[in-house]
Amino acid sequence: ETGVTQSPTHLIKTRGQQVTLRCSSQSGHNTVSWYQQALGQGPQFIFQYYREEENGRGNFPPRFSGLQFPNYSSELNVNALELDDSALYLCASSFPGAGGYTFGSGTRLTVV
Amino acid sequence: DQQVKQNSPSLSVQEGRISILNCDYTNSMFDYFLWYKKYPAEGPTFLISISSIKDKNEDGRFTVFLNKSAKHLSLHIVPSQPGDSAVYFCAARVRGGSNYKLTFGKGTLLTVNP
Numbered sequence: 001e002t003g004v005t006q007s008p009t010h011l012i013k014t015r016g017q018q019v020t021l022r023c024s025s026q027s028g029h030n031t032v033s034w035y036q037q038a039l040g041q042g043p044q045f046i047f048q049y050y051r052e053e054e055n056g057r058g059n060f061p062p063r064f065s066g067l068q069f070p071n072y073s074s075e076l077n078v079n080a081l082e083l084d085d086s087a088l089y090l091c092a093s094s095f096p097g098a099g100g101y102t103f104g105s106g107t108r109l110t111v112v
Numbered sequence: 113d114q115q116v117k118q119n120s121p122s123l124s125v126q127e128g129r130i131s132i133l134n135c136d137y138t139n140s141m142f143d144y145f146l147w148y149k150k151y152p153a154e155g156p157t158f159l160i161s162i163s164s165i166k167d168k169n170e171d172g173r174f175t176v177f178l179n180k181s182a183k184h185l186s187l188h189i190v191p192s193q194p195g196d197s198a199v200y201f202c203a204a205r206v207r208g209g210s211n212y213k214l215t216f217g218k219g220t221l222l223t224v225n226p
Contacts, residue, residue: 004155006155031212033212033213033214035214035216040218041218042116042118042203042216042217042218042219043156043201043214043216044216045213045214045215048212048213056212056213058213090155090156092155092214094212100146100158100161101146101158101212101214102158103148103155103156103157104155105153105154105155106155
């Protein structure tokens with residue numbers, strides 16, 4: 001059974017650019033959530049996808065968008081990057097109703 | 113407005129002693145609580161959880177206690193081991209639908225000294 005894998009592990013982008021982060025869910029998990037963890041903070045919920053549709057969103061602007069594919073893998077896209085977008089981006093997969101959420105190791109995004 | 117609060121940024125204990133990590137919450141709609149452990153350069157790892165209908169859950173060295181009237185939960189680690197040194201996050205989930213958003217605290221850095 002594979003866990004949640006994220007790519008890339010590290011990324012440096014320039015302000016104003018666009019970025020795509022990828023996540024492969026744990027086998028059997030059809031729900032994917034994305035979280036942003038700024039330095040010294042806990043993870044903040046960005047959005048969740050279930051059956052390829054967004055079914056919940058946190059306090060993030062529309063320039064944060066996502067996709068979920070039929071194989072339950074997912075992408076997080078961020079447009080018009082800002083310096084404050086620098087953070088660790090975590091993907092978590094789960095099965096509806098399950099208590100635990102399996103997190104990937106994250107993508108460290110630095111915006112300069 | 114922080115709905116889940118971990119007021120101790122750090123905690124240091126001796127190996128073999130008990131570690132107690134605390135968490136307070138404000139949202140009465142939370143129905144499920146989880147503790148995660150995080151090492152540097154890794155994602156959070158699920159440790160233990162508790163439903164809002166229970167007041168205690170135990171798994172090996174880890175026990176979580178929930179006091180709903182005080183909106184407080186705690187994680188006890190007995191005995192503490194050096195490998196337990198990590199950041200511990202308390203998280204809570206709101207009941208309802210198929211959206212299982214987790215709200216996290218800021219974390220507590222636990223250091224277990226040999």
